[in-house]
Amino acid sequence: MIFNTSPTDIIKIRRSVRTYTKKAVEQEKKGIMREVLDNLRGQYFRFDLIDFQLEEGMKLGTYGMIKGASTFIIGILNKELMDDYDAAVEFGYAFEGIILKATELGLGTCWLGGTFNSKDAMKMIALKDNEQVVMVSPIGYGGNIRGFEKLTRKLSKADQRKPWKELFFHKDFNTPLSIKEAGPYADVLHMVRLAPSASNKQPWRILKSHKTYDFYNVNMPTPSNKKQKFMMSFNDMGIAKAHFDYVANEKGLKGQWLKKDDIKDESFTYVGSWEWHNEVEDTH
Numbered sequence: 001m002i003f004n005t006s007p008t009d010i011i012k013i014r015r016s017v018r019t020y021t022k023k024a025v026e027q028e029k030k031g032i033m034r035e036v037l038d039n040l041r042g043q044y045f046r047f048d049l050i051d052f053q054l055e056e057g058m059k060l061g062t063y064g065m066i067k068g069a070s071t072f073i074i075g076i077l078n079k080e081l082m083d084d085y086d087a088a089v090e091f092g093y094a095f096e097g098i099i100l101k102a103t104e105l106g107l108g109t110c111w112l113g114g115t116f117n118s119k120d121a122m123k124m125i126a127l128k129d130n131e132q133v134v135m136v137s138p139i140g141y142g143g144n145i146r147g148f149e150k151l152t153r154k155l156s157k158a159d160q161r162k163p164w165k166e167l168f169f170h171k172d173f174n175t176p177l178s179i180k181e182a183g184p185y186a187d188v189l190h191m192v193r194l195a196p197s198a199s200n201k202q203p204w205r206i207l208k209s210h211k212t213y214d215f216y217n218v219n220m221p222t223p224s225n226k227k228q229k230f231m232m233s234f235n236d237m238g239i240a241k242a243h244f245d246y247v248a249n250e251k252g253l254k255g256q257w258l259k260k261d262d263i264k265d266e267s268f269t270y271v272g273s274w275e276w277h278n279e280v281e282d283t284h
Contacts, residue, residue, distance in 0.1 A: 001036075001039075001040070001097040001100075001101065001246070003100070003101070003104055003246070004104065005104050006250060007100065007191075007243075007246035007247055007249075007250050008187065008191055008247055008250060010100050010103050010104050011100065011191045011194055011195075011243060011246075011247070012191075012194070013103065014099065014100065014103045014109075014196075015108070015142075016109070016110040016111065016196065017108030017109060017110055017138070017140075017142035018065055018066050018067065018110055018138075019066075019067045019068060019142060019143045020066075020067065020068035020069045020070070020108065020138060020140040020141060020142060020143065021068060021140070021141045021142070021143045022068065022070075023140070023141045024070065024071070024140075025071050025107060025139060025140055025141075029105050029107065030049060030071070032101075032105065033049055033073070033098070033101065033102060033105070033139070034049055036097070036098055036101050037049060037073070037098060040094040040095075040097055040098060041094075042090055042091065042094060044077060044078040044081050044087055045075065045076060045077045045078065045081075045087070045090075045091050045094070046076050047073060047074060047075055047076065047094075047095070047098065048073075048074040048076065048125055049071065049072070049073055049074070049139075050071070050072055050074060050121070050124045050125060051070060051071050051072075052070065052071075052072060052116075052118075052120070052121045052124060053070045054066060054067075054068070054069045054070065054138075066110065066112070066138055068140075068143070069138030069139075069140055070140065071138070071139050071140055072116075072121075072136055072137065072138055072139065073098060073102075073109070073136070073137045073138075073139050074125055074133055074135075074136055075091065075095050075133065075134055075135030075136070075137075076125070076127065076131050076132070076133055076134070077091060077131070077132060077134045078130055078131060078132075079130050079131065079132045080130065082132065082134070082231075083231060084231075085217075085231050085234040085237075085269065085271075086234075088231040088232075088234035088235045088237075088238065089234050089235070089237050089238040089241065089271060089272075090238060091134070091135075091235060091238060092234070092235035092236060092237065092238025092239045092241075092242070093238035093239070093241050093242045093245075094238070095111075095135055095137075095235075095238075095239075096195075096196075096238065096239040096242040096243070097242055097246075098137075099111070099137065099196075100242075100246070102137075102139050106141075107139050107140060107141065108138075108139070108140060108141060108142035109137045109138065109139050110137055110138055111135065111137055111196055111198075112135065112136045112137060112138075113134070113135060113198060113232055113235075114133075114134075114135075114136065116133070116136065135235070160200055161193055161194065161200070161202065162193070162202050164176070164177075164179070164189070164190075164193060167189075167192075167193060167202065167204065167205060167206065168182070168189050168205075168206050168208070169205065169206070169207045169208070170207070170208050171207070171208070171209060172207075173205065173207065173267075173268075177189075177206075177208050181208065182208070184251065184253060185213065185248070185253065185276075187247065187251065188243075188244055188247045188248050188251065188253065189206065189244075191243045191244075191246075191247045192204070192206070192240050192243045192244050192247075194243070195236070195239045195240045195242075195243045196236075196239060197233075197236035197239065197240075198232040198233070198235070198236055201218075201233070201236070202236070203217050203218045203233040203236050203237065204216070204217065204218075204236065204237055204240040205217075205218060205268060206240075211275055211276060212258075212260075212273040212274060212275045212276075213244070213273065213274045213276075214260070214263070214270065214272075214273045215237060215240070215241065215270075215271040215272050215273065215274075216265065216268035216269065216270055216271060217233055217234055217237050217268060217269045217271055218233070218267070218268060219266075219267060219268060219269055234269075234271070237271050241257075241271075241272070244274060245257075245274075248274070253276060254276070254277040255274050255275050255276040255277050256274075256275055256277070257272055257273070257274060257275075258272065258273055258275055259272050259273065260273055
């Protein structure tokens with residue numbers, strides 16, 4: 001993903017927007033977004049952009065509190081991978097890149113797990129037999145935050161984030177990572193802390209060990225309904241990885257993603273590790 005603005009600045013200004021004005025998204029911006037959607041499609045998922053007028057009182061997916069939206073980004077996944085956490089992580093990484101690019105263009109968005117409760121909208125997406133919509137985001141121009149918007153932000157805990165000491169650790173999960181120990185990665189982790197997540201649960205935990213930052217997902221039950229079985233907490237892990245990756249790259253912190261094969265923990269699911277390549281002294 002190529003940004004023309006600092007990813008850190010984009011992350012800082014991104015907000016979930018649930019109330020939209022009647023101003024339409026310009027064709028030029030739609031063209032940019034369609035190119036981004038095409039570039040970020042994966043082997044098992046793709047994205048679409050549709051114009052659909054959300055009628056008054058019509059619910060949208062799992063979380064229905066959206067008003068005034070008329071353009072939507074659609075995330076589509078192969079049905080066979082609905083319970084595959086690696087696919088969910090990869091999907092979340094890609095979708096967050098889309099969200100941040102829209103933010104850079106001055107457009108509001110809002111992550112919504114689920115699908116349209118409208119046959120007309122679903123016809124526009126033209127799903128294949130082996131595909132299912134797993135994520136939707138309105139895209140457009142947000143209005144002023146009024147009573148409705150304030151209420152939905154409060155219900156979703158959109159303005160709350162867990163403290164640093166509950167998310168980032170050093171050597172073991174009993175020892176919080178200090179900002180000093182994070183060194184050049186402190187700002188990177190600050191931007192991970194700002195990442196959006198379903199119901200703002202922030203399921204990621206990051207453990208610094210020698211030369212790596214190891215990403216773990218807090219084990220949470222998955223929905224029993226197969227139609228909603230897409231693994232949201234692992235989708236959130238992909239969002240966190242995207243923030244880490246974009247900001248590390250912005251700051252010139254070179255490294256690579258890898259998976260260790262000797263990590264097991266009953267409370268967490270290991271997702272992957274960032275191994276840094278910089279000549280940075282690490283005595284911890």
